[in-house]
Amino acid sequence: MSLLEIFHLLEYLPLLIEMRSSPWIFPMIATFHLFGLVIIGGAVIVGDLQLLNYKATLQLGSLIAHDMERLMTLGLVIMVITGVPLFMCFATKYYYLTPFWVKLLSLILVVIFTFTIRRNALKKHRENPTIIKMVAVTSISLWTSVAVSGRLIGFP
Template sequence: MPDFLSWCQWLESTPMSATLRDSLWLFPAIETVHLFGIVALVGSTSILDLRLMGFTLAGTPVPKLARRVLPWAWLGFGIQAATGFFLFAAEASRVYLNPAFRFKMLMLVAAGLNALLFHVMTSRSAAQWEGRSTTPMSAKIAGLSSLALWFAIVIAGRMIAYFE
């Protein structure tokens, strides 16, 4: 087990982290970009999730929608990872010990696994999906899990500010 806590202490002692803490506007500015990242990431994945669950866009084939939506999801994820790192760096050891942060990271891993599992499961049968408006039960479950996980991730993210 690597010593994450001492790495966190080193990280928050860097001049970069000190700048993040000392500036009045830098932290809220990065938080704002993080918020735009949520809109891109959660917005694009939710469109796909709702389609998988059969709630919307029945006329658009799932693979076509996925091709349109996933670049935005990845863009959003990139923004989230980059801005999230800076937000973390400002108070690394406090955040590392924060229960909401730990829950968030766990849910992030679960969301990643859910997406990976669904991708592996469906990529083989993608040809059969083309032109079909209804989705199989596995797709409905994957969509619902993804939606629930991203909601949990955003709520947990907000809770980091409220837990000591």
């Protein structure tokens, strides 16, 4: 079974047909998806800018980075839980959309990066500003890619 056939199968599950026929379920789930993105946005901006030592942020070292990671995880959970039905609703359409694949790839990369390299760097390389700044820039770039490509999905 090809990937496209799997996407087609997902899109035509009875629950998804029901969801598409409702004028309000998709917009409601999309709204909660945006809530997740905003929560992540706050955590990334505050958490990573303070790693860049940006004067407007809190500059409390790894202490706040840990709490921001918790907030980011909450946003991520909301995004994934809402993102799966949003994807399944129009799965075959998304199959042909480059921004969808860019978003998916960016999301996978940023999740792996956040919970491995970033977390490790905050523990072991806290005293090395170059590494910490590179980590912060990578994190901001990947999350920006998720947000921008996500926005572009709506405009094929």
